[in-house]
Amino acid sequence: MLQKPWIKIFIWFMATFFFFLASGVIISIFKPGPTESEVMQFMMGMMAAMDQSMMGVAMNIEHHGVLQEVIVLSTKFMIPLILISTAAGFVIRYVQRRNDHVKP
Amino acid sequence: MNIRFDFIMHWVYAIVWALLGISGFAMVGAKYGWLLNFDYATADYVHRLMAAVFVLITFISIVYEVYRNIKNDKRYLAWSVFGKSGYQLFTFITTLILIITGVLIWVHNGIGMTGMGFALLVHEYVSYLALAGVIWHIYVKCHALIWPKKVDRQSEQKGRGGKADVAKAMD
Numbered sequence: 001m002l003q004k005p006w007i008k009i010f011i012w013f014m015a016t017f018f019f020f021l022a023s024g025v026i027i028s029i030f031k032p033g034p035t036e037s038e039v040m041q042f043m044m045g046m047m048a049a050m051d052q053s054m055m056g057v058a059m060n061i062e063h064h065g066v067l068q069e070v071i072v073l074s075t076k077f078m079i080p081l082i083l084i085s086t087a088a089g090f091v092i093r094y095v096q097r098r099n100d101h102v103k104p
Numbered sequence: 105m106n107i108r109f110d111f112i113m114h115w116v117y118a119i120v121w122a123l124l125g126i127s128g129f130a131m132v133g134a135k136y137g138w139l140l141n142f143d144y145a146t147a148d149y150v151h152r153l154m155a156a157v158f159v160l161i162t163f164i165s166i167v168y169e170v171y172r173n174i175k176n177d178k179r180y181l182a183w184s185v186f187g188k189s190g191y192q193l194f195t196f197i198t199t200l201i202l203i204i205t206g207v208l209i210w211v212h213n214g215i216g217m218t219g220m221g222f223a224l225l226v227h228e229y230v231s232y233l234a235l236a237g238v239i240w241h242i243y244v245k246c247h248a249l250i251w252p253k254k255v256d257r258q259s260e261q262k263g264r265g266g267k268a269d270v271a272k273a274m275d
Binding site: 001002003005008010011012014015017018019021022024025028029031033034038039041042043044045046048049051052053 | 122125126133134139149239
């Protein structure tokens, strides 16, 4: 297995990745800074992450009436749909089992 | 093709660790942001998603080792992620520390800001240690990087212990 060329390429890729990662970390530790622009970019990134988090998404929904209505409607649909699909599954299984007895 | 379970787990673990590493180190601080072009949101998303997979892989590996112990399987699995000694033990300990501190950082209710700060500190420094361990592991196992030699089929058939000779011996 280890002698396969594609495995070798994969191992080379992984090894290179880890060496570049370690190099990146060492550069980050020893480089001067952080500069003001780096701090600003990092904080903007954190704000964006917060906006996309569950909390951020929930906060955005609060001010979105149409989306709220869609969520309420889809929640109402969900339980009957699960029940119908479960029942349909059982019916299909039952019908198939009954047909299995008929030998060609 | 005979694919071993421990071989698969080893490389799935490596891929998940690589993604956790790049996304995690990009979130350490402003000095590290350039690693992922300051895309904190993507790093956060990838890190949380991969953390769940990481916990799952760890759980499966531990269950597999426990199962082997119950079955009294004493075989040494070279590709196994966890083990009783050496780098496998080191990986096991660092993995558990990273998971415990990671859970504390994610679900930080009840530990306060001090507790969370401490968990973050431990998580960060154990990650450095684990990354150094990975580099050492690659160095020790660098023979896996050697490209396989081409098999000379003509010389194989001229009677140098090739498949043709084996077939003759079987006759």
